[in-house]
Amino acid sequence: MSVLELRQVHRTHGTGATIVHALRGIDLVVRTGELVAVMGPSGSGKSTLLNLAGGLDSPTSGEVVVDGTVLGSCSRKALAALRRRKIGYVFQDLNLLPSLTAAENVALPLDLDGVRGSRKQALDALSEVDLNGYGDRFPDEMSGGQQQRVAIARALIGERTLVLADEPTGALDSQTGEAVLRLLRSKVDAGAAGMLVTHDARHAAWADRVVFLRDGRVVDTSGPLDQPEELLRAP
Numbered sequence: 001m002s003v004l005e006l007r008q009v010h011r012t013h014g015t016g017a018t019i020v021h022a023l024r025g026i027d028l029v030v031r032t033g034e035l036v037a038v039m040g041p042s043g044s045g046k047s048t049l050l051n052l053a054g055g056l057d058s059p060t061s062g063e064v065v066v067d068g069t070v071l072g073s074c075s076r077k078a079l080a081a082l083r084r085r086k087i088g089y090v091f092q093d094l095n096l097l098p099s100l101t102a103a104e105n106v107a108l109p110l111d112l113d114g115v116r117g118s119r120k121q122a123l124d125a126l127s128e129v130d131l132n133g134y135g136d137r138f139p140d141e142m143s144g145g146q147q148q149r150v151a152i153a154r155a156l157i158g159e160r161t162l163v164l165a166d167e168p169t170g171a172l173d174s175q176t177g178e179a180v181l182r183l184l185r186s187k188v189d190a191g192a193a194g195m196l197v198t199h200d201a202r203h204a205a206w207a208d209r210v211v212f213l214r215d216g217r218v219v220d221t222s223g224p225l226d227q228p229e230e231l232l233r234a235p
């Protein structure tokens with residue numbers, strides 16, 4: 001089943017002589033159980049693509065569909081609820097709330113929906129990212145890598161059908177980074193769809209498919225990545 005669909009998506013910034021075409025006509029489908037890696041040079045549109053898929057930004061033209069809902073047709077309130085319930089997002093800059101503890105940050109999307117037992121679920125999610133006993137710490141009492149794992153726990157908690165991650169392993173050592181990718185993979189295998197922006201071919205190897213962007217266009221896609229180095233060298 002298609003969870004995420006982009007139909008002829010364009011996104012421009014500015015107008016006239018200073019116009020920037022961040023995305024130029026992207027068609028992409030991500031299905032249940034599928035993890036898609038997005039690669040490409042700096043400025044090729046990867047973060048823009050992820051922001052559009054997560055409903056954090058809107059296309060200049062074209063449609064973004066999540067779980068059968070055209071995001072552009074939603075009210076702000078409906079979009080916020082859909083994002084909270086269905087989309088887990090790991091941002092490059094984490095976006096943890098400094099005044100909430102780790103457990104409260106993780107539980108927040110559930111609390112906003114009045115889900116019972118959110119603290120227990122949050123503590124379980126924290127222990128899955130190896131943060132047992134850290135639930136009552138505030139973000140500024142944790143290392144960058146620990147904060148990143150809190151952000152991952154927040155993205156994976158609940159019944160998310162779409163998980164979006166922008167360089168989720170940035171501040172992590174390679175062993176913890178691998179554990180995070182394994183978690184992302186298992187969330188997808190358990191019935192979600194996932195999209196992962198990465199510069200690292202070893203991380204892309206966790207994906208079922210790699211979409212390679214250049215200048216806002218998909219220039220290549222591959223199945224399971226046999227030869228990531230070749231793809232990275234593509235003209």
Ligand SMILES: Nc1ncnc2c1ncn2[C@@H]1O[C@H](COP(=O)(O)OP(=O)(O)OP(=O)(O)O)[C@@H](O)[C@H]1O
Binds near residue numbers: 044
């Ligand atoms: N708010 C904005 N205003 C103007 N231009 C923007 C804005 N956001 C992105 N862009 C431009 O759109 C293009 C795509 O940016 P984007 O951040 O999506 O690239 P990226 O592939 O994620 O880059 P990186 O790997 O460096 O994070 C770039 O040329 C960028 O400068």
